[in-house]
Amino acid sequence: MTCKVKGILLKIKPTIHEERALTVLTDRLGLITVFAKANRKKNQYDQFYYGEWVLYETGGGNRLLNHFTLEEPFHELKERVDHTFLASYFAQLTLYFSKGDKQETSALLPLLLNSLYLLGKGRSPYLVKSVFELKTMQLMGYCPTLTGCGHTADAFALEDGSFLCNSCAQTVRTVPLTATVAAALTHVLNNSPAKAFSFTAPNEELVRLSRLSEAFALYHLELKAPALEMWKTVCDD
Ligand SMILES: [Zn+2]
Incomplete structure (x- = not known):
């Protein structure tokens, strides 16, 4: 057949x-x-x-x-070593989900294609990486709740993806949060893979968003991603 x-x-x-x-x-x-x-x-x-x-x-x-x-062929990804490493990390993160219900992973295809296309076209690698990590986690069933503690949000809780003030954040594992990063997170999670990339923020905020999305993914997944470590040695963070 x-x-x-x-x-x-x-x-x-x-x-x-x-x-x-x-x-x-x-x-x-x-x-x-x-x-x-x-x-x-x-x-x-x-x-x-x-x-x-x-x-x-x-x-x-x-x-x-x-x-x-x-x-x-996504040839332009192979012309820059940082793009090659980041694309390989995207592949490693995708392949992590080959352990579960394989058919479910179909949902990752449009997201991966958009990510590789935008990376090759020169969009910020921090933006593309953040969106890829957050949408992958969301599509595979690990969605941050984005609920607040009722006070001004200063931190993002890695366990449930909630927004906490410094005082509420004391007993749980968190990463720092700014208002711009919180807005970007909300945009990415509330939009389809086609629209999730359509936002802008200053580079230092995109770097923060990228640290947050990575920390969230690595907190929940037992992922070995050597390409991510290689990317960090060549990106200009
Ligand atoms: Zn609080």
């Missing part, structure tokens, strides 16, 4: 028998593994290649690559 899906290639792993195991984030099936013969000229693919995948599903439940049609 053959099937067609749209998707982006996130990981390429060699296997025995001159095959490769490709992890693809697809529009209908979420994250899937596709087996492909190595060195086949007709199917040129690389990490972050997006396009149409024609797959053959075996009786045993494996998916074999029949044909790939490239639609967007």
Whole structure:
């Protein structure tokens, strides 16, 4: 049986028998593994290649690559080392969710495509990273509550994503919050992946937002993200 899906290639792993195991984030099936013969000229693919995948599903439940049609290679991400590391981190964060209900991860595809596109087009990496982390967490069921304690908000609680004053924040793990960061957070979480990126803030506020969204993601996920550490060594924070 053959099937067609749209998707982006996130990981390429060699296997025995001159095959490769490709992890693809697809529009209908979420994250899937596709087996492909190595060195086949007709199917040129690389990490972050997006396009149409024609797959053959075996009786045993494996998916074999029949044909790939490239639609967007995201070449500009590979021209800058900081973009390469950040895009790899986005892939690692996405792949984290391959442990759960894989079909659910389909929701991450438009978000990832927007993030990679805007990164390549020169949008602030701190803005793109923050939106990607926050929307990914929200779409995968870890949504900050954004509820307040009734006083002026100075801190963001990592456990439930609430806004707390310094006095209420004393007994829980928090990161610092400014009014601009609070407004940006609210915008991102209340809008679709298509509109979540449409805001601006001074760079130092975007850096704060990026620290907050990262701390929230890492607090809730047991994520090893070496690409994130590599990105921090080359970004101009
Ligand atoms: Zn309070």
